[in-house]
Amino acid sequence: MRVEISYKFVVGFIVVVASVVLLNLLVPQLQIPAGLHQLVTIGGALLVGLIFGWIFSKAFTANFGILNEGAERLSDGDLSRKVRLRKGVFSDETEDLANSLNLVVDSLRNLVGQIRGSSVNVNESSLALAATAEEMTATSHEVAGSIEQISRGAETQAEMVERASRVIKEMAVEIELIATAANKLAASAEETTSTARQGEQMSGTALEKMKQVLSRVEENGAQIVAFSDQVQKIGTIIDVITGIAQKTNLLALNATIEAARAGEYGHGFAVVAEEVSKLADSTSESAGEITRLIETTREQSQRVQQSMAESIRAIDAGREAIDITGSSFNAIVDKAETAQRKAVSISELAGKQSHGTQSIVAAIEEIARVAEDNAASTEEVSAATEEQSASMEEMTFASQRLSKLADELLTSVSRFKLGVSGETGPA
């Protein structure tokens, strides 16, 4: 039951007045001298007043002391405890005051808790931010280094691209030379093919001719053998003639001897015998000449036979050689046709390669352009990274300052003691 302090004073005053009145009524009934009545009444009234005053003041002082203590704690920043008044039967304004104080404490405690948590978070975040900023600075330094390398690489690349372009152009010229050479090769392979075909035909014709020559030579050999036989027969006939001539000579000789022995009578006979002897001699000479001729002829025919045999062997060898030549020409035709095909394909490939090199030249020029753009971009990137690096350093500095501020805030807030349970609602 709520009773305001003023009413409590009024009630106390009334109680004191009532006790005085009551004492005034009670005292005369006591067996005490009348003179002492007044004194006892005053004494009793004073006693009641003192008791009531002590009780009242005690109660007020205790509540105000508790309130005062709570306010002092609050001013010291101790928010750990609430103001708790002793539970009286009759509550009054001190309780309202205590409740208000407790509300203040709760609000403050929430606020401080939030500030502390936030500042811790801010500190952590700013530290993390600083670390991140440092990492980023380092990274941007690395990026700057890498970009420098890229820039150097781009220069080398430009140089290489130029060299490659030169090499490719030289290659293109060489490929054109190859294509020309391949065309010439194809043409000459075609010529070779036709020539080899002619050669093949010629060798076939030559083979036919050789066969004809061989049969002729064989016929001639047979004729010469027959001729030799005839000559041999002539030889035997000549031998007979020679014998006859010798006999005739002998007869003439003996006739001459006989004639000589006959003296003058045998003179005419001697003349005849001499003529006969001369005839026999000339016959013998002619026969001898014929024999010599036959010898010469025989030797010559033998030589001719030998040379014919050699000719036949040579012709056989020639026929084999011509056979080989024919097959060689065949092989040459095959090889030349293959060479022609290959040369044509080389020519085509060289043409394709030429196109390819042109595309490569174009691509390399594109690469060169891109490399130049890259070089420009890397310079821009380099500048940007330097700016970024500077910004990062500033950011690091700022985050460090922020961390310091959070520390300061935390220090400021740490005056407040929140106690174990920070999350208790208002009582």
Add this chain to the structure above:
Amino acid sequence: MTQLLPFKLGEEIYALDVTDVQEVVEGPMIYPLPGAAAQIRGAIGFHGRILPVVDLPLLLGFAGGQRAERLLVLIEAHGPMVLAVDQLQPIIAVDLVQCTLIQSSSEEDCIRGVLNWRETMISLLNLEQLQHRVADLCSRSGG
């Protein structure tokens, strides 16, 4: 004019008067005579008679060459006998008076004389000396 029958003995040319020759025979079979001297080559049959064949080059001391096929059969007055020579030559007619006739100095020599015929020296065979030699040979060998 005298007709001479020249023949070769080795490198020398000898000759006989044609009238001293009975006949010239060619290639008759020569039968060897056992026990005869080397200068006697053998014997031949001639018209039913057997005549000795004298190797004239061997007899006169010329180097042995190929004997001719033809043999000279001498007349009855000279043996008769057959001469084997190296080579017979055609009969020549010479004037012995005009030709240089060198008289033989030695009796043992078988050369009757030497004549110069067409730049060739021809020795004329002394048949009598020859006959004596052959007779000597035959008596020594006991024929």
